[in-house]
Amino acid sequence: MRIGDAAAAAGTTPRALRFYEQNGLLPPPRRSVTGQRQYGPRDVARVRVIRELLSLGLTVADLRDCADRLDLLEEDTLPPYGAPGPCAKPTGVAQRRIAALNEEIARLARLRDQLAARVGPGEASSPETVGSIVARTHAGDLPSRG
Amino acid sequence: MRIGDAAAAAGTTPRALRFYEQNGLLPPPRRSVTGQRQYGPRDVARVRVIRELLSLGLTVADLRDCADRLDLLEEDTLPPYGAPGPCAKPTGVAQRRIAALNEEIARLARLRDQLAARVGPGEASSPETVGSIVARTHAGDLPSRG
DNA sequence: TTAACCCCTGACCCATACGTCAAAGGCAAG
DNA sequence: CTTGCCTTTGACGTATGGGTCAGGGGTTAA
Numbered sequence: 001m002r003i004g005d006a007a008a009a010a011g012t013t014p015r016a017l018r019f020y021e022q023n024g025l026l027p028p029p030r031r032s033v034t035g036q037r038q039y040g041p042r043d044v045a046r047v048r049v050i051r052e053l054l055s056l057g058l059t060v061a062d063l064r065d066c067a068d069r070l071d072l073l074e075e076d077t078l079p080p081y082g083a084p085g086p087c088a089k090p091t092g093v094a095q096r097r098i099a100a101l102n103e104e105i106a107r108l109a110r111l112r113d114q115l116a117a118r119v120g121p122g123e124a125s126s127p128e129t130v131g132s133i134v135a136r137t138h139a140g141d142l143p144s145r146g
Numbered sequence: 147m148r149i150g151d152a153a154a155a156a157g158t159t160p161r162a163l164r165f166y167e168q169n170g171l172l173p174p175p176r177r178s179v180t181g182q183r184q185y186g187p188r189d190v191a192r193v194r195v196i197r198e199l200l201s202l203g204l205t206v207a208d209l210r211d212c213a214d215r216l217d218l219l220e221e222d223t224l225p226p227y228g229a230p231g232p233c234a235k236p237t238g239v240a241q242r243r244i245a246a247l248n249e250e251i252a253r254l255a256r257l258r259d260q261l262a263a264r265v266g267p268g269e270a271s272s273p274e275t276v277g278s279i280v281a282r283t284h285a286g287d288l289p290s291r292g
Numbered sequence: 293t294t295a296a297c298c299c300c301t302g303a304c305c306c307a308t309a310c311g312t313c314a315a316a317g318g319c320a321a322g
Numbered sequence: 323c324t325t326g327c328c329t330t331t332g333a334c335g336t337a338t339g340g341g342t343c344a345g346g347g348g349t350t351a352a
Contacts (some may be wrong), residue, residue, distance in 0.1 A: 004328065013311085015311065015312085016309080018330095032318090034317080034329090035317090035329085036318070036319095036328085037330090054309080056257060057257045059309090101257060101258040102258065105255060105258070108203075108247050109251060111203045112247040150298065150299080160298090162339080162340060165339070169339095180299090180300090180347080180348055181348090182300075182349095205337090205338075206338075206339070
C-alpha cells in the first residue's frame with residue numbers, strides 16, 4: 001500500500017502521515033526500491049489511533065513521549081485495563097490532560113464573566129459599543145508583567 | 147517620555163509598544179530629532195486599555211477593527227454607558243467574544259468528558275497507563291477528513 | 293572621552309498540526 | 323512513448339503576541 005491509499009484508509013492525507021513519521025509517532029515504513037513508502041494495515045490502524053488521541057486533545061508531544069507504548073497496538077497481546085503489563089509504567093498523560101482541560105475551562109469561564117461584567121447584565125439587550133467597554137475599562141487594574 | 151519608560155509605566159515592554167503601533171492599535175507617536183519615539187501619559191493610558199482588553203480575550207484584530215473608538219480615551223468627553231454618542235456605531239465585539247468563549251468552553255468540556263470516559267470513572271484512582279487508553283481506543287470511530 | 297545603558301529597524305523564533313508549492317522522479321494505461 | 327496521477331524531499335505559510343538577536347546609533351553621567 002502506498003502512502004495515498006494508507007492515508008485515505010486512515011481518513012487523512014499523505015502529508016499527515018509524513019508529519020507523524022517525522023515527529024516519531026509513526027515508525028519509518030519499508031521503502032520500495034525506488035524509495036516510496038510502503039504501509040500495511042497495522043500502520044493504518046496505528047494512524048487511526050494517533051488521530052483519535054489527537055482529536056481527544058492529546059498533543060503530538062504527548063504521543064511522542066509515549067510512542068513506544070503505542071507500539072502495543074501492533075501486537076495481539078494487549079493487557080486488560082488496569083492490569084500491570086509490559087506497559088505498566090504509569091504516564092498520567094490522560095489525567096494531566098484532563099486537569100489541564102479543567103484549568104482551561106475555569107480560565108475561560110473567568111474571562112467570560114469578567115467580560116460579561118463589563119458589558120452589563122448580559123441579557124444581550126443591545127449590541128455593545130466598543131466605546132462604552134473602553135469607558136468602563138479606563139480605570140481598570142491591569143496585570144503587570146512579571 | 148521614551149519608549150522604555152512608557153512601557154514600564156504601562157506594565158509592558160518596548161517591543162509590545164512597537165508591536166501595537168505596527169498593528170494599528172497605538173497611533174505613531176512624535177519622534178525626537180534623532181528618531182526616538184516620544185510618549186505622553188495619554189499614550190500610557192491607551193496602552194493600559196489595550197492590555198486590559200487583550201487580557202479579556204479580545205484579539206489584536208478585534209482592537210484594530212475599532213481602533214478609532216479607542217481614540218475616545220484621549221478626549222475628556224466620554225459618552226455614558228449605553229448613550230448614543232460619537233461611538234454609537236455598534237460593533238458587538240464583546241458579545242461575539244462572549245459567545246465564542248461559551249462555545250469554546252462547551253467544546254473543551256466535551257473533550258474532557260470524552261477523555262474521562264476513556265480513562266474510567268475519573269475518580270483519579272491511579273495514574274493512567276497510556277497503554278490502556280490505547281487499548282480502549284483501538285476500535286473507536288474516527289472523524290474522517292472532509 | 294568613554295562606559296553603560298537606551299533606542300532604532302529588520303529579521304528570525306516560539307508552539308500546533310498540518311496545507312501548499314516546487315522540482316524531480318515513479319507507475320500504470322493507452 | 324506519452325500522458326497523467328502519485329510519490330519524494332525541502333521549504334514556506336497559517337494565527338497569536340510578542341521575545342530575542344544583530345548591527346548601528348543616541349544619551350547621560352563620571
